[in-house]
Amino acid sequence: MSKGTLFDKVWDSHTVGTLLQGQTQLFIGLHLIHEVTSPQAFAMLRDRNLKVLFPSRTVATVDHIVPTENQARPFVDTLAEEMMQALEQNCQENNITFYNIGCGNQGIVHVIAPEQGLTQPGMTIACGDSHTSTHGAFGAIAFGIGTSQVRDVLASQTLAMNKLKVRKIEVNGTLKPGVYAKDVILHIIRTLGVKGGVGYAYEFAGSTFEQMNMEERMTVCNMSIEGGARCGYINPDQVTYQYLKGRDFAPKDADWDKAVAWWESNRSDADAEYDDVVTFDAGEIPPTVTWGITPGQGIGVNQAVPTPDELPAGDRTLAQEAYRYMDLAPGQPIQGTKVDVCFIGSCTNGRISDLREAAKIAQGHHVAEGIKAFVVPGSERVKKQAEAEGLDKIFTEAGFEWREAGCSMCLAMNSDKLEGRQISASSSNRNFKGRQGSSSGRTLLMSPAMVAAAALKGEVFDVRELL
Numbered sequence: 001m002s003k004g005t006l007f008d009k010v011w012d013s014h015t016v017g018t019l020l021q022g023q024t025q026l027f028i029g030l031h032l033i034h035e036v037t038s039p040q041a042f043a044m045l046r047d048r049n050l051k052v053l054f055p056s057r058t059v060a061t062v063d064h065i066v067p068t069e070n071q072a073r074p075f076v077d078t079l080a081e082e083m084m085q086a087l088e089q090n091c092q093e094n095n096i097t098f099y100n101i102g103c104g105n106q107g108i109v110h111v112i113a114p115e116q117g118l119t120q121p122g123m124t125i126a127c128g129d130s131h132t133s134t135h136g137a138f139g140a141i142a143f144g145i146g147t148s149q150v151r152d153v154l155a156s157q158t159l160a161m162n163k164l165k166v167r168k169i170e171v172n173g174t175l176k177p178g179v180y181a182k183d184v185i186l187h188i189i190r191t192l193g194v195k196g197g198v199g200y201a202y203e204f205a206g207s208t209f210e211q212m213n214m215e216e217r218m219t220v221c222n223m224s225i226e227g228g229a230r231c232g233y234i235n236p237d238q239v240t241y242q243y244l245k246g247r248d249f250a251p252k253d254a255d256w257d258k259a260v261a262w263w264e265s266n267r268s269d270a271d272a273e274y275d276d277v278v279t280f281d282a283g284e285i286p287p288t289v290t291w292g293i294t295p296g297q298g299i300g301v302n303q304a305v306p307t308p309d310e311l312p313a314g315d316r317t318l319a320q321e322a323y324r325y326m327d328l329a330p331g332q333p334i335q336g337t338k339v340d341v342c343f344i345g346s347c348t349n350g351r352i353s354d355l356r357e358a359a360k361i362a363q364g365h366h367v368a369e370g371i372k373a374f375v376v377p378g379s380e381r382v383k384k385q386a387e388a389e390g391l392d393k394i395f396t397e398a399g400f401e402w403r404e405a406g407c408s409m410c411l412a413m414n415s416d417k418l419e420g421r422q423i424s425a426s427s428s429n430r431n432f433k434g435r436q437g438s439s440s441g442r443t444l445l446m447s448p449a450m451v452a453a454a455a456l457k458g459e460v461f462d463v464r465e466l467l
């Protein structure tokens, strides 16, 4: 086997040809769609009288617009109802599997595909959604694409793409108690910047990722895009195979051994060459919280909002904008910042292990007075599993609301929204201005355990003191 990275190998094995302008025509093994970015793509196909080429390679779910409380149809929100109907119709007309609300498998697209075993090592995966990078946790090359590319994949099962460089991000060692996968990726982005990964695929390597379970790996890969990388991945290993074994779409019987052998062959070789290598020490990563308006504006929970002179010159203008928007002063400790809303969920941290970690913190305590705290499972399966474990009871007894699966307040394309200047402690991935549904609302990103701690205390609080 030639020396190469997983990225190179998967890219090469999916290359169909080279297009006139030098781009690669890349075969896409699995195409995931949701209600927001697919309707126009189907419309473009209809306009050109084109058919979906391989309907069995596209799988649909509904996540962004679903109400997490009253899911009765028609939805109260007429726009949401229209999007829902468009997806239902497009899937029906084109013979595409659709995991609709109530089927048991609906949920956030980046949660449901892995849990059904659709996401597998060595694959190319595309979805009209930036956090498609999540699927890289399995050793797949997974890209977020725009609506016109969704059209391209529907019509041709291929994409025109320029090859990326590969940066190896090596993290070694054991995370300290109270430090989670979310802190690792927030720390990486804080260090390399939100544009640091532009033009790159991120390969996450080292003993820290090897020790992580698949859900933690998904949390890391999920936010590759927030670091500017188009995709992120972790080489598949026994942890990956154990996770996949027995899942609905995982290979069975004799096919299983063949698949594992092929997955193994896709791993980056020990002597693979990288365009860049960066290393971190896991023991130095603190529970991390964002204080600003990009996921890169993060600090340790015991640190203070940086002053302009502590920042590289190029970051100061954005910092000024962030101080004003967030109403946080440079030099102010982040711990103790009052919050109004605490949201546990999203494709970053809405999986069962996330809910378990948050429930450990919440158990036997109560949400602080005046705080709205709610938990939104990433999928119907996550919800069912959590209920089987009694996590819903732990949360509701502690004063959290327990909701139906969806994107919820990560993006607030549904009725879960911040109001006015409210500040949220959120386990999601973006803290952009207005992200959570109020044009002046503010978001502090952190791990689910830290969100639970913030809910109990009514302010940003170091979860390590509650362990």
Ligand SMILES: CC(C)[C@H](C(=O)O)[C@@H](O)C(=O)O
Pocket: 036, 037, 064, 128, 129, 130, 131, 144, 411
């Ligand atoms: C709606 C969708 C296009 C968008 C994305 O691509 O990321 C959303 O999922 C988000 O998280 O902002």
Ligand code: SF4
Pocket: 063, 064, 108, 109, 129, 131, 346, 347, 348, 406, 407, 410, 411, 428, 429
């Ligand atoms: S949970 Fe948030 S980041 Fe993930 S797909 Fe939904 S809106 Fe996008």
